[in-house]
Amino acid sequence: MAHVLGQNQYGKAENRIVRVYRDSTRHEIKDLNVSVALSGDLDDVHLTGSNANCLPTDTTKNTVFAFAKEYGIESAEQFGITLAKHFVDNNEPIHRARIRIEEYTWDRIKTPDNSARFIGSEEVGHSFVRNGGETRTSEIVYDGESVQVISGLKDLVVMNSTNSEFWGYIKDKYTTLQEAYDRILATQVTARWKYGFTGKDDEAQPNWNRSYTHVRRHLLEAFAETYSYSLQQTLHSMGTRVLNNRSEVDEVRLELPNKHHFLVDLEPFGLKNDNEVYYAADRMYGLIEGTVHREGVVPVIPVA
Numbered sequence: 174m175a176h177v178l179g180q181n182q183y184g185k186a187e188n189r190i191v192r193v194y195r196d197s198t199r200h201e202i203k204d205l206n207v208s209v210a211l212s213g214d215l216d217d218v219h220l221t222g223s224n225a226n227c228l229p230t231d232t233t234k235n236t237v238f239a240f241a242k243e244y245g246i247e248s249a250e251q252f253g254i255t256l257a258k259h260f261v262d263n264n265e266p267i268h269r270a271r272i273r274i275e276e277y278t279w280d281r282i283k284t285p286d287n288s289a290r291f292i293g294s295e296e297v298g299h300s301f302v303r304n305g306g307e308t309r310t311s312e313i314v315y316d317g318e319s320v321q322v323i324s325g326l327k328d329l330v331v332m333n334s335t336n337s338e339f340w341g342y343i344k345d346k347y348t349t350l351q352e353a354y355d356r357i358l359a360t361q362v363t364a365r366w367k368y369g370f371t372g373k374d375d376e377a378q379p380n381w382n383r384s385y386t387h388v389r390r391h392l393l394e395a396f397a398e399t400y401s402y403s404l405q406q407t408l409h410s411m412g413t414r415v416l417n418n419r420s421e422v423d424e425v426r427l428e429l430p431n432k433h434h435f436l437v438d439l440e441p442f443g444l445k446n447d448n449e450v451y452y453a454a455d456r457m458y459g460l461i462e463g464t465v466h467r468e469g470v471v472p473v474i475p476v477a
């Protein structure tokens with residue numbers, strides 16, 4: 174029986190790259206994890222042993238580092254678009270490039286010391302502390318015609334200590350969950366959002382960094398401002414709020430683990446637990462996932 178070579182792609186994964194800008198005493202850094210995946214006319218590479226159509230993964234790695242110097246890293250998205258176009262437009266057998274980037278952010282260290290190395294407002298120009306919060310993500314795909322950009326974030330941990338209820342659900346003989354009229358709602362947000370941008374006809378790129386800042390803000394504001402009857406409802410308001418406020422985005426996908434906080438029984442100690450002491454369980458957890466998109470837009474963000 175004949176076998177068929179199915180979907181395949183290759184490239185150097187997880188190129189960890191730090192780009193420092195030393196243009197003044199106030200240095201800037203970009204800290205990225207870049208993964209390249211190329212596909213195209215690669216049957217012979219797999220089937221015959223001919224590498225004539227193979228751009229080595231080593232070269233893709235070198236290109237990532239060289240481009241950081243040649244073009245700089247204004248944003249992960251812009252960097253990814255430049256790389257993806259380079260691989261496809263300059264290598265005939267390569268028909269599609271997918272660049273995935275994680276970005277780690279660093280904050281400036283402040284110190285009251287006022288010696289010459291310091292640059293005012295107590296900031297040290299060259300000292301950074303890695304931001305312990307979320308990771309920014311992006312995925313850029315170019316197929317020789319159009320660009321698709323999906324940006325996102327992961328590990329953004331949020332909590333509401335009130336304004337969350339959960340009741341009125343299906344009950345059967347296995348139900349033990351008590352209805353909650355004032356519970357903690359906490360989650361670790363993974364969000365991905367797709368831009369309408371296609372890169373065709375010299376279309377101007379959105380301001381990726383600005384867009385990220387605002388999408389993140391709208392996600393947080395929707396979480397904080399929604400009086401929630403379920404995490405599903407909160408998910409919907411988060412997605413809707415991004416679409417209502419950011420015209421450059423046309424689809425939002427959210428994965429929200431319900432980080433359960435269980436009231437601890439303090440009765441054995443003769444104490445009343447008045448919604449004040451919780452056990453924060455890290456697993457198992459409810460996992461609430463959903464896409465919100467503009468009417469008429471065909472959703473493309475893959476379900477993880």
Ligand SMILES: O=c1[nH]c(=O)c2[nH]c(=O)[nH]c2[nH]1
Binds near residue numbers: 403459
């Ligand atoms: O917001 C929630 N949605 C659910 O579907 C669910 N299920 C559950 O046990 N607790 C919760 N909370």
